[in-house]
Amino acid sequence: MKTKAVALYGKKDLRVREFELPEIGEEELLVKVISDTACLSTYKATILGEDHKRVPENLEEHPIIVGHEFGGYIEKVGEKLKDQFNAGDKFVLQPAMGLDSGYSAGYSYEFFGGDATYCIIPKVAIDLGTVLPFKGTYFANGSLAEPMSCIIGAFNANYHTKPYVYEHEMGVKQNGQLALLGCGGPMGIGALDYAVNGGLGVRKVVATEMDEQRLERLKKLVPVSAAKEKGVELVYVNAAKVKDQKEYLMELSDGQGYDDVMVFAAVEPLLVLADSILGIDGCLNFFAGPTDKNFTVPVNMYNVHYGSTHFVGTSGGSTDDMKLSLKLTEEGKINPSMMITHVGGLEATPEMILGMKDSSAGKNAIYPHISLELTALEDFEEKGKTDPKFMEIHRLIEKHDGIWNEEAERYLLENFTGQ
Incomplete structure (x- = not known):
């Protein structure tokens, strides 16, 4: 399977590369990525390169795919996993793998990351239960379950005492x-x-x-x-x-x-x-x-x-935190899409990541299978003056009080194909 991906070759060296993925092993999954939301931690890994604790040292020979807040469809299932997964199932990824090496999706693997049209989920990630079923039909909120799990984990980490x-x-x-x-x-x-x-x-x-x-x-x-x-x-x-x-x-x-x-x-x-x-x-x-x-x-x-004041800090969320995030979202109690301010295609990703430190934007939702420069939600109206497709997305955003939403996502995926 050929994939197009954003890969890190060294410090501040992000490139869009197109290459052939190897055949999956009997305990691996080939997945089609529908959405990936960008995280500031990816910027930190990009700046530090091999000096980052999760990034391997041989980037020049084996560049890693960036992006870890993603979901999509299972495309192909390894022989030994066919009792657990089915081709066509939807999934979201819990990237906090908790390995002693520090390795995780989007930081450490040549074939495993969210800023790609297709990627391979390796055995180690599957064994750790990081591939979660996704019942929804709105992929951006599925991707955002990961950052929401970090928030939920942070709230859970607070504590109080009695004398x-x-x-x-x-x-x-x-x-x-x-x-x-x-x-x-x-x-x-x-x-x-x-x-x-x-x-x-x-x-x-x-x-x-x-x-x-x-x-x-x-x-x-x-x-x-x-x-x-x-x-x-x-x-x-x-x-x-x-x-x-x-x-x-x-x-x-x-x-x-x-x-x-x-x-x-x-x-x-x-x-x-x-x-x-x-x-x-x-x-x-x-x-x-x-x-x-x-x-x-x-x-x-x-x-x-x-x-008796005290201090805590957390990095990431647990699988249970992510399951709660998905549940609350499915029930309509929270709406992670409030975070999204920009959407774009894969080609826009390197520049977007490198500019994150100086950006006042919220979450950027990347759709690897579309062709679109990174676009602020409020800019769809202006672009719509010369392109009716942009105006329709603007209408769908306004319909939902200025918030990115499933209707807008579906229209984007159907009308901005370019990969």
Whole structure:
């Protein structure tokens, strides 16, 4: 089977390559990728190349396929797997393989990654149960189950204690106050959606962002009135317009401080602020992954000792987290597509990945079997003035309140074929 894929040959060296995949083994799967959503961690791997802990050292001879948030159809099943899988079945991938080597899809394999028309899922990934059945018909939300699983895993990692009871109560605090700092990016959007609509029992959510445009988008995606219907008091804060953030955020918590604080940017002042607004037994979750291995910030150890404040961080989500993400999405309780701001085809991927650090975009949904430059959702209307296909996608996006959706995806797949 011939495939076209985005491959990493070295630091900052991404290329679209077309080549023949080898014949699958008796314990492997050949899959057709329908969608892959881009992750900032792919940018980090691209910049670091062989210095990244998950990237092998022989990239020049064996370039790896990037992309790990993907789903599609099983095209061919190895002989020993025919009791587990069927050709034509839909799947999504859980890429957190947990190997001692650190290897995983999208970082480590020449034939296994999401930014490809077709790829091979190896035995090691199948044995680890990473190929999950997908019941839906909307592939972007299937791809986004992986980043949503990272969000769910982060919420699960928070914990709370009782004095002299040496057991952790896992998860964000029931009937507690939660602050989401710098949450205007894609993962912050997903976290806000989950905090309000995931049935977590949080009483108050305070969401901060410095960019006015991002903040306005948050308000549109998760309205205060909709949160109130779920029993959640939601407060938005433009941090750029607040003179003393600590004082203001403490006032919003009625002077008590926050039971849980999540930080979505690896910025020292934001982490110092998060530490300063923790309440008694407050838990700070450092969600953003830094690229600097020596990234450190001052911590109030007095509060650690006397206020029982504590800190956690996670990278990735478990298979159970991903299953919950799929379930909540299928039930219509959360909508991961809120994260998506751009869509495009495979050829647009290298430039998109290399530009991620300087981009204010949300999630980019890549469809390997279409031909389309990376296009912002709001730009379909302008392009539609000269091309009716673009105008139809604009209409379908507007039909769903400006959010990428299954109808738009289906039309895109049917009318922008080019591979």
